[in-house]
Amino acid sequence: MYSEQVLYNSRIIDIYIRYLRKHYPDVDIQSAVSAAGMKMYEVNDPGHWFSQRQIDLFYGLVQKGTNNPNLAREAGRYAASVSDIGHLKYWILSLFTPARAFSIINQASSLFTRSAVYESRKLGPNKVEVVVTPRPSVREKPFQCENRLGFFEAIISAFKYHLHRVEHPECLFRGDSRCRYIISWKGSRSSTLFRAKRWVASSAIFLFVPFIYFYPQQWYYGLFSASLIISIFQAIVLKAENTELRENMDIAKTTGDQLIDQVDVNYRNSLLTYEIGAAVTKQTNKKDIVKKVVELLEDRLDYDRGMILLADENKSRLEYISGYGYTSREYIFLKNANFNLFKSRSKGVFVVSFHQQEPFLVNEIEAIESSLSERSLEFARHIGAKSFICCPILYENESLGILAVDNKVTKKALVERDVSLLMGIAHFVGVSLHNNKLFTTKELQFKSLIRVLAASIDARDPTTSGHSEKVAQYSRGICQELGLPETTNEVVYIAALLHDYGKIGVPDAILKKPGPLTQQEYGVVQLHAEQTRSILRQIMFEGIFEGIPDIAAAHHERIDGSGYPLGLSGEAIPFEARIIAVADFFEALTSVRPYREPLSFSHAFELLERGKGIHFDPEVVEALRSYTLRQADCD
Known part of the structure; x- marks a missing residue:
């Protein structure tokens, strides 16, 4: 063997x-x-x-x-x-x-x-x-x-x-x-001529001596002839040596140029790998991850076209996500193309690569025509593919999609090192997509937990059921009207869901009392703001969510400093808390309570208008007004 x-x-x-x-x-x-x-x-x-x-x-x-x-x-x-x-x-x-x-x-x-x-x-x-x-x-x-x-x-x-x-x-x-x-x-031509020159020079000198002896009066003719012969051979030798030297210099230059080109290719490939790794970690959406990778492929690599297909949630088909180098007509065709993953006997290269988890390199599609289905051949003809590479996007043993490139215009040959490079990129994409899926799953779990916590407080009193969710929706609407970043929207939304969580410590007799509260009872209710802070700090919020306990606890602070629990005023009150304060006040006024009927929106805004600049941030009040009007138009 x-x-x-x-x-x-x-x-x-x-x-x-x-x-x-x-x-x-x-x-x-x-x-x-x-x-x-x-x-x-x-x-x-x-x-x-x-x-x-x-x-x-x-x-x-x-x-x-x-x-x-x-x-x-x-x-x-x-x-x-x-x-x-x-x-x-x-x-x-x-x-x-x-x-x-x-x-x-x-x-x-x-x-x-x-x-x-x-x-x-x-x-x-x-x-x-x-x-x-x-x-x-x-x-x-x-x-x-x-x-x-x-x-x-x-x-x-x-x-x-x-x-x-x-x-x-x-x-x-x-x-x-x-x-x-x-x-x-x-030896080389120049070395042969050099030896010949030495022989000619020796011969010329050898002949010059007897010439002087026999023709002493004409010695200068002999010297001139010998010098001329030696000079001619010297010129021939120098020309040959210079020719060889130029050839060697050209060779050295070509070698250097080629090595520099190779170093440049290696550098670009390494830079691409680094940039992809750095870029995809900043993306939180799988489509954004794919688009960023495609942008880098187009900028850094010398392929005419490229695209990424991802499997749908049911792993039933491959869907075109993003690409470059295609005509408008080809883009439309790709978006509507159907790569059915349920057909286990499919001969399509993309589907086979996805299932077998192996890359394919084809430099002449005619060479594999016999192994392709008519549908696959029609697809190749439609997008004008002649040679291409497709690599499976994997995470561990799970296929997630396909990365494909081709050279339609330059027709540059594709080789295995291209496959190796693209498989490395596909690996980065696979890991990033998996991490994104984990992040999305954890985010959904986190938000579900927050909603459950909020609902557990609202459930204590049927008359306030859904209050926290409605406050959160109003708060998000205000953020959108103000054009705040999505990260701020998320922070405000979660803080709004949990703004009343401290009420878990308020006795039912006070919380569900059908009539007005006494001064002492109202003091007990006011404690819920600080209790909210204390409880939420135990959740260990991190990153952009780190300030949620303080935001949620400050929704009863007032612009003039008359609020609680800390008596903050003006800019000292977190802006996110000022948003929740307006949303909370408005939702409470427009909802049913045991001791009154809900107020109309116009009446609620009259009360907000009176509190502008005193209790509430004027900019936030106007943003809520715009949001409710826009929602009314949509309805």
């Missing part, structure tokens, strides 16, 4: 494929890739690695298709093409000489293979020894040794040096414990 550990970089297969497309266009590459358990997007991704078994299967199939016993070595030589090893080629050339390139062969080889250890030793100016020792448990094949030979030849060719010889005195497949190679090459 071959080890399934991944040992060989996708660049190796990519070079084979490029070579085959150029020299053997009739070979069915796609079939060979699929039969070897590979995917084309994995081959296109320089960050992907394959196992020994996959490499063996692929090579066996393409070698059979070409019927070329030297295929491995020829593919190795083909790596000398700049376009076929990209950044690595420029990196090697930036070392300026083959000797320097072979000196870091172990580092360079680690970008291609993890199956063996490479060691090099310089034997001369133009000669090196390379020893390749396989790692334990790795079982390479003879064709891989041939491929190495071709690659070593490619290194020499990349520098435009002339290969002299590659000797292979020791080989794993001849019974040795390692593969040993001795590579030698001829």
Whole structure:
């Protein structure tokens, strides 16, 4: 059994494929890739690695298709093409000489293979020894040794040096414990010309001496001729050296530019991940979370289009939530699209990805047409999808939705590192959606508990049933009229629900008394404000709700300082408490009491008008008036 550990970089297969497309266009590459358990997007991704078994299967199939016993070595030589090893080629050339390139062969080889250890030793100016020792448990094949030979030849060719010889005195497949190679090459054009210049200069000087002896009167002609010959060769050598130097400088610049570009990509991806993590924690609504993620995807990544679909509450269908890059017509189509999750045999990529919890990368939709339903094909045609990635949005083992991107305009190839990046983003989204669900659930539980507490007080007296809820509604209406933030609205609403909770300590005989209260009884009732504060402080409100005990306790304070329990006045009274004070007074006047009938709204507002600036905040009174009028118009 071959080890399934991944040992060989996708660049190796990519070079084979490029070579085959150029020299053997009739070979069915796609079939060979699929039969070897590979995917084309994995081959296109320089960050992907394959196992020994996959490499063996692929090579066996393409070698059979070409019927070329030297295929491995020829593919190795083909790596000398700049376009076929990209950044690595420029990196090697930036070392300026083959000797320097072979000196870091172990580092360079680690970008291609993890199956063996490479060691090099310089034997001369133009000669090196390379020893390749396989790692334990790795079982390479003879064709891989041939491929190495071709690659070593490619290194020499990349520098435009002339290969002299590659000797292979020791080989794993001849019974040795390692593969040993001795590579030698001829010098570059400039070094050859430099040696020729020295020979010409020596010859010119050698000939100049007898010339003076035989023609002493014409020595200056001889000197001029020798100097001219040496100068011409010097110019030729300098030109060759300058040409090589410019080429090396261009290579170094290209290498630097490519590395800077890669650093920029890595930085942008890291920044995106950070920004998504920071942004989604500030959102309290799942649609806001999704919209923020989509905004960041559009700003930070180079995909033409993107969208997020979420499962509905019943997990019966996927719903389009937000996206970018689509036309108005495509947006309408997406919003009306139906991705039924109940159809377990559905062939739609989104539905399959959702159920199987696996990402899908498709660079040519034609390649998977046979596996798609007619409905899915129609969807792809309608939005013009050619290549795309879709990733499941997960939290632990639960599927929550789908994140999808594609390149319709640029048609830029998508690779597995795109999948890895998007899966990381999808994970952030999944965690955020789950946390939002927990927060929403706890918020509902919290509000339900508050309502139960409020109702428990109102229930003591049937005549005041629903009082706290009505006060809370009026208070929220005032906040809306004043244009206060939603957070303030929530604080006021909850404080209003609990504003009378201290009445739990007021005896029924006083609380339910049908007639007017005595001075002493009224004093007992007044204690409920401070008792409200004392009880609510035990709930340990936090964050924006921290001030609720003081707000609820201050709803009987008056602008002129005549209220209770602390006798606060003016701005010293929390603004939220001033809102509840007006709402409480108005609701009490307009509701039935044992000792009177409810007052009309107009009569209640007359009493509020008299108390403006004395007992009540004028701005709050006018806001309540506007709210009740607007509600009357709506009714």
